[in-house]
Amino acid sequence: MRPVEIKKDIWWVGVVDWNKRNFHGYSQSPLGTTYNNYLILDEKVVLVDTVDKEFASRTFCSIAQVLQDRKIDYFVINHLEPDHAGSLALAVERYKPEKIYTSPMGEKALRAHFHASADWPVEVVPSGATLSIGKRTLHFLETRMLHWPDSMLTYVSPDKLAFTNDAFGQNMATGERFADQVDRAVLRRAMAEYYANIVLPYSPVVLKTLSTVADMGLELDMLCPDHGLIWRGAEDVRYVLEAYREFALQKPLKKAVIAYDTMWHSTESMAEAIADGLMDEGVSVRIMDLKANHHSAVMTELFDAAALVLGSPTHNNGILPLVGNLITYVKGLRPQNKIGAAFGSFGWSGECVKILTQALTDMNMEVVEPGVKAKNVPTHEALGQCVELGRKIGQAIKAKVGE
Numbered sequence: 001m002r003p004v005e006i007k008k009d010i011w012w013v014g015v016v017d018w019n020k021r022n023f024h025g026y027s028q029s030p031l032g033t034t035y036n037n038y039l040i041l042d043e044k045v046v047l048v049d050t051v052d053k054e055f056a057s058r059t060f061c062s063i064a065q066v067l068q069d070r071k072i073d074y075f076v077i078n079h080l081e082p083d084h085a086g087s088l089a090l091a092v093e094r095y096k097p098e099k100i101y102t103s104p105m106g107e108k109a110l111r112a113h114f115h116a117s118a119d120w121p122v123e124v125v126p127s128g129a130t131l132s133i134g135k136r137t138l139h140f141l142e143t144r145m146l147h148w149p150d151s152m153l154t155y156v157s158p159d160k161l162a163f164t165n166d167a168f169g170q171n172m173a174t175g176e177r178f179a180d181q182v183d184r185a186v187l188r189r190a191m192a193e194y195y196a197n198i199v200l201p202y203s204p205v206v207l208k209t210l211s212t213v214a215d216m217g218l219e220l221d222m223l224c225p226d227h228g229l230i231w232r233g234a235e236d237v238r239y240v241l242e243a244y245r246e247f248a249l250q251k252p253l254k255k256a257v258i259a260y261d262t263m264w265h266s267t268e269s270m271a272e273a274i275a276d277g278l279m280d281e282g283v284s285v286r287i288m289d290l291k292a293n294h295h296s297a298v299m300t301e302l303f304d305a306a307a308l309v310l311g312s313p314t315h316n317n318g319i320l321p322l323v324g325n326l327i328t329y330v331k332g333l334r335p336q337n338k339i340g341a342a343f344g345s346f347g348w349s350g351e352c353v354k355i356l357t358q359a360l361t362d363m364n365m366e367v368v369e370p371g372v373k374a375k376n377v378p379t380h381e382a383l384g385q386c387v388e389l390g391r392k393i394g395q396a397i398k399a400k401v402g403e
């Protein structure tokens with residue numbers, strides 16, 4: 001990709017990773033991703049973030065096209081995760097910056113990631129610090145735990161632009177650089193997917209940061225995340241800030257996710273019967289076999305759902321491993337305002353529903369009890385109990401979110 005001037009003398013010099021499907025080793029990115037970094041040409045030339053190490057030569061090529069015969073004076077490192085700081089050592093060696101600005105926790109993370117950084121010219125910028133680079137001033141705002149301890153936002157005046165790092169990003173590989181150039185529904189889905197799988201546990205920090213930014217009275221005309229499309233213009237800035245507020249509040253829809261694994265299709269037939277009961281109550285349903293749906297795809301659907309209905313047969317006095325995997329993943333992301341319910345078939349010992357119910361309780365979900373378990377192949381009566389459970393869950397959902 002060629003560099004793109006996003007405002008006068010402020011350039012996107014990032015990389016589009018069209019074929020990325022495994023994001024950070026735990027989440028799927030079905031639309032690919034981008035690593036956005038930026039170059040500001042002023043009296044001082046500033047590089048904001050780098051890219052995944054695999055793509056260092058690509059960003060260096062873009063930077064060279066913008067720099068011409070100038071040199072980079074300063075680096076600003078908003079976040080040390082390797083998709084943004086992975087090329088930092090190569091960039092330091094290449095550009096020999098006068099200063100590398102990062103947050104207090106950023107400095108700690110930098111030292112831990114780059115063991116040969118002792119002689120790098122690192123300068124810690126506390127939250128609220130400013131730096132004049134000529135016609136422009138950079139304002140640094142720590143956004144600790146959004147989503148790492150080192151995370152920082154850099155605001156540029158008078159351009160009314162903020163480099164927001166992971167916040168407001170989406171995993172979308174596109175030739176377009178601005179949010180207003182792509183289909184809004186696809187973009188919204190990608191934003192939600194990113195939020196659900198990366199940002200969700202830090203929702204209280206999101207709300208606090210949105211309120212801090214509002215209190216600061218920062219004028220915002222452009223938000224530049226480090227993944228995906230850039231938000232330009234007051235209307236789109238308002239849109240994405242409001243979307244994040246809605247995401248962080250986690251108000252559920254009249255929707256349920258039934259996630260299960262199955263051995264001989266008994267638990268699967270129970271899932272279908274529960275779905276019938278939910279649909280009888282007018283609830284929108286997603287039935288997700290964990291052999292066919294990655295845990296991050298389930299999390300994306302669960303994000304705006306009111307209920308998680310978990311199913312597993314009893315296996316070796318426990319549950320199937322894909323269900324255990326989903327529980328571990330969802331628990332870590334700490335979704336709020338959810339209803340839970342459990343079901344599953346069994347051959348002899350039959351612990352599945354008890355184990356799943358405990359897991360849902362541990363995730364602070366309001367569990368609809370009793371769950372349903374069925375011996376071997378569910379009878380007509382057992383499937384009727386599943387339909388009834390689905391109806392009960394549906395009624396609980398409607399009591400929570402309204403008709």
Ligand code: FEO
Pocket residue numbers: 079081083084147148166226227
């Ligand atoms: Fe996109 Fe936290 O890295």
